[in-house]
Amino acid sequence: MGLEFLEGNEAIARGAMKAQCDFFAGYPITPASSILHYMLELVPQIGGTAIQAEDEIASMGFCIAAAMAGRKALTATSGPGISLYSENVGLAIMGETPLVIVNIQRQGPATGSATKGAEGDIQFTRWVTSGGLPVIALSPATVEEAYELTYRAFNLAEQYRTPVFILASKEIGVTRESVDLDAIPLPPLVKRRKVSAGNSDLPHNFQSLRDVPAMSEFGGDHIARYTTSTHDKAAYLTTNPDVIQEMIDHYTAKIDEAADDMALVKKDKQEGAETLIISYGIISRSATVAVREARAQGARVSTLVLQTLWPVPRKAILSAMDGIKKVIVPEMNMGQYLLEIERLAPAGIEVRGINKMNTKLISPEEILKESGL
């Protein structure tokens, strides 16, 4: 127990270490570089390996292979680095590789503004790789959540055998806050399920599509196979359309069908409210202030803060929209998660985005003004 004054990037590194992360590879990029620094210091202390790779592609290559050889791996970058991770994210999805990828978002596109905040990589994360299969992404709003969600991301990675993204931003990564990390309640650590000696050595063994196969690791009790090519449960290349579809259905079902089980949201529903603000990340804190002020003025307004962005926490969103006439979605981008809300909103509900992408936070006043509260 104890208070500290920490930046989000340190909280992320500490959350990873709490989850027993023992492998890190990354490449310097503002505003994520300090995660690389923290991990280079922390990981060897527990006998693990942390390395600065020659580029982002190598960072992901190292992490994927290390994860398949029994390590709990983390990598961290910003939007431009995610572009370079893209192809390997597809490999990690196909190979069912547990791995945590941190994106400390900054103003884009391209090099953009290295030291300025934005949350412009929301749909990019969902559709980060060719083939368009689902990913898991969590979005912290505070330094404490950066710690907690990084820890949880490792659990989700193990539980669903898939890469999990932390979608933070410069506004969280390099902002210091008063925190007491030890006081944050955490779920038990999810242990990796491994194929045991004598059992089937199928690297992608599932009965029902939603099953998450036990891991067959390199250097383990079985011969392990891993491939970037379209393959069957044994990780042998296949051209059989039925087998191919079954594998694709499996990758999709294990994430999408578990969306409501893994959903992390914070809801604050007010009786009689007809306006709902749905937000995530740093802007959810502006929304919280706006709602507090609006209520103090006698307005009725509900709020839903999403910590899980992908897969979409469908049930929570639909339930929050019950009885609502207007949904406001403030985002530090030109309207990305808005698309999901529009898709889910029943007919007759007005959905409006508040969008700003000029490196400045959206203030509570702007939310109040734009949403007519």
Add this chain to the structure above:
Amino acid sequence: MSERTHTTYMTDKLGPLPFCPGCGHSMFIKALDKALVRLQPDPKEVVIVTDIGCIGLADRYFITNAFHGLHGRAITYACGLKLARPELTVIAIMGDGGCGIGGTHLLNVARRNIGITLLVANNFNYGMTGGQHSVTTPALGVTSTTPWGNIEYPMDLCGTTAAAGGSWVYRTTAFERELPHILAQAIDQTGFAMLEIWELCTAYYAPRNKVKKKELYELLENYNLKLGLIASNSRPEYSVQYREAYEAGKTVVKEKPKIEPGYASPVSKQTGIIIAGSAGQKIKSTATLFAQASMLSGLQATQKDDYPITVMTGHSLAEVILSADTIEYTGIDVPDFFILLSEDGLKRARTTIESLPETSVLYAEESLELPEVKAKVIKLPFLQTAKEVTGPTAAVIAMGAMLQDSGLFPVQAFEKAISTFQRSNIAEKNLKALQAGTALANPQKK
């Protein structure tokens, strides 16, 4: 090592090797099997990592572990496996194409000396995608993308790897009778080993350029490239070095002191403070101490910094928010206090300063020429005082003066933060600075 003696490391489960008749890949892969039989490793402790291209079909024909990854990245997976489990024998197989797209990985694995074995099947073109030219296509070589003959100079893979520090580098051909022996030698190296195997692509490069075994050897002569060992320098493998460097360099990690509130603060509303100055004025670290001091007084705090990427020049600005309750919105739309220490800071924050309302207080270094502002302005000789105290102490002096005036929390809390979180020699100076700062403030009060 497994107890059992392996007479082959290949499986016939998938039928014969899939390569074209006469393709060098078949000769190479069969030789690799013989090499493994010589070495008799436990198949569970061997990983064959393949790249994309025809040669990328090879891994599945072995009874060892298999990792087939993205084009050009085989080296990265091989390195990841080796870093994670140094006890594994990791063999990466790729073509000349992979050496082009993944050139940086080749340079870096050689430089780092990660103990993988890299086997490059060099057949001078991209066989799988239709015979396009690669980084090793000889000059004038005809390929589907160099129809008038290649005008790019071919890359000397072994020479390049050796120049990058490769600890064991060897060139041979698929026709070499001792190939299994050479392969076994490559696999047996402790550090990074790179073996380049010149081959014929019987589908494209060989027929298009009328290259057979004889012409292949002539090519070597034309480019003055020798067969055999190109480089051999033994140095410690990366994982061994990593552990040694860590053990030798590690310092006892002291747990950072925690913040235990022991003071009280009258602050009830969220209070925004901006301090702006120049690089070297310790703006950021002083703001952090100030925030920690507020936490010692039971407040919550946030801090954001703004500075150019060239950190040792130009402006430096820190925004601190203090609050008795949880801080939600971390922006400061209207600062309650603005501390200005230099021209750089003024330049950076001019708009904010000009729009400060009457309710805000601007503490400014007295030598600065200020724009017209509505805020209450307090000009004090922060820089001169810092000179007297010595050291980069203007920020502590200014924040001390502001703290004394505003009473946001006790000055003692700032003292405590300085002595708890700073090294003693720096703390000593800053405590003096704090004293000087509080003395500057509101002298009539004392």
